[in-house]
Amino acid sequence: MALIENNVLINTKYGQMPAFTACPDEPGDFPAIIFYMDAPGFREELCVMARRIAKAGYFCVLPDMYYRLGTLRFDTARRTDAMTKTLLTAMDHLDNEMVTDDTGGILAYIDSQDKAKAGKVGCVGYCMSGRYITTVSGRFPARFASAASLYGVGIITDKEDSPHLLIDKIQAELFYSFAETDGSVPDNIPGDLGDMLTKAGVKHEIEQPAGTAHGYQFPERPVYNAVAAEVAWDKMFALWERTLK
Numbered sequence: 001m002a003l004i005e006n007n008v009l010i011n012t013k014y015g016q017m018p019a020f021t022a023c024p025d026e027p028g029d030f031p032a033i034i035f036y037m038d039a040p041g042f043r044e045e046l047c048v049m050a051r052r053i054a055k056a057g058y059f060c061v062l063p064d065m066y067y068r069l070g071t072l073r074f075d076t077a078r079r080t081d082a083m084t085k086t087l088l089t090a091m092d093h094l095d096n097e098m099v100t101d102d103t104g105g106i107l108a109y110i111d112s113q114d115k116a117k118a119g120k121v122g123c124v125g126y127c128m129s130g131r132y133i134t135t136v137s138g139r140f141p142a143r144f145a146s147a148a149s150l151y152g153v154g155i156i157t158d159k160e161d162s163p164h165l166l167i168d169k170i171q172a173e174l175f176y177s178f179a180e181t182d183g184s185v186p187d188n189i190p191g192d193l194g195d196m197l198t199k200a201g202v203k204h205e206i207e208q209p210a211g212t213a214h215g216y217q218f219p220e221r222p223v224y225n226a227v228a229a230e231v232a233w234d235k236m237f238a239l240w241e242r243t244l245k
Helices: 042-057 079-094 096-111 127-139 165-169 189-200 226-244
Strands: 003-011 014-024 030-035 059-065 119-124 144-150 173-177 203-206
Touching: 003 165, 014 042, 014 096, 014 173, 030 042, 030 096, 030 127, 059 096, 079 096, 096 127, 096 203, 119 127, 119 226, 127 144, 127 165, 127 173, 144 226, 165 189, 173 189, 189 203
Parallel strands: 030 059, 030 119, 119 144, 144 173, 173 203
Antiparallel strands: 003 014, 014 059
């Protein structure tokens, strides 16, 4: 399938945020999916994944969430301890309020695009962005029809802005895929999150595929698990199919 691809600037409260967009090069408009990146930041690997989403019939927006720091590009294939320290610092400069503000800008951008279908949108977040897909689902309940998190972190914390505190506001259907082995996610989180979502009446699915580690859906990672990755893709596409199409 041919795609329309663009590198764009999205207006936010802070300034202009670069983003990559892709959608089918076909007549009509397409439901929008916001793709929130992981800690290593904006890179071609994520653009490839955004194209896969677009080829399934969506208008995908992949924002560079580190734009407040300038242009950051990490050569993850040559990752070192020093690089890891730097990217974690970049990750930690973000907070839920910043991402909420940026999401307002992204939604306004989507609303201005002829190829983006009006109304409800979906989203997916990896790693650090598990907290953000949860936050924006609670902050923009009328806009998000569904949201997916792959090995997300920071979803339940003791901070005042913890995403789990917004669960009772969420109207979206949620999908969380936690890794079976993940040092960044305490063992109790998947179960506790499931209990909270059930109590709040939020439609959801939570899984922990056997044999998976943090990052299992990224083909360029040593921990890539092809079978589990494709199952997760299938579940995300099914989620968006029933909530957005």
